[in-house]
């Protein structure tokens with residue numbers, strides 16, 4: 001378990017730009033050392049804000065987009081192309097603007113796909129895709145992701161792991177179906193905490209005053225069932241990327257000033 005590191009930026013725009021620059025560098029370094037990079041995307045306002053900032057970044061095309069594997073941490077279980085799906089929003093923010101290899105982009109199943117209303121079967125299908133992509137060097141049933149990004153919800157949810165619901169309690173499976181999510185839509189697919197913890201680095205994105213209480217709860221030693229963000233950590237690094245508004249309830253001793 002890697003102890004959380006915090007970086008706090010002046011505002012959400014600067015946080016998104018700085019996080020995008022950080023992601024570009026991480027991807028380029030991985031591609032240089034291993035020939036490819038593997039990143040897990042997150043949805044929501046902060047996740048999409050980062051992707052939009054990346055699309056506009058001057059160094060954007062330092063990334064070899066054809067050698068980037070993209071996965072999702074969660075998905076709203078809606079028809080393909082639905083505007084509320086995380087992958088729909090990610091494509092609009094960035095993915096449709098860069099020359100990705102479609103074979104290396106792995107959206108989660110849609111509700112109008114082969115599994116229909118059976119979200120558990122859809123989740124198992126994604127788990128099978130992860131297993132297929134996990135080589136012997138990965139020591140497990142998911143690839144070793146270079147960076148796994150998570151937006152932090154105002155209730156401390158990450159991916160589609162909501163406080164007290166069954167999905168956050170899962171300890172064996174890597175991907176599960178979610179029913180009754182308190183944030184619409186109610187039916188979702190999500191990586192579980194064991195899958196999240198397989199990543200080299202986990203980056204938690206929290207910007208905006210509505211995230212301040214969630215950040216304070218998650219970083220104050222709360223349990224992962226009550227505060228799923230508290231259970232999200234990487235094998236070698238756990239990085240919280242915040243703006244000043246989201247950090248407002250944190251002890252000042254937790255982080256040095258990252259920008260004036």
Ligand SMILES: O=C1O[C@H](COP(=O)(O)O)[C@@H](O)[C@H](O)[C@H]1O
Pocket residue numbers: 042043044045046047074075076086150151152153154158159160183
């Ligand atoms: O519903 C979701 O919420 C979280 C957080 O979204 P935000 O708008 O509060 O930043 C998001 O990370 C997740 O992917 C999404 O499905």
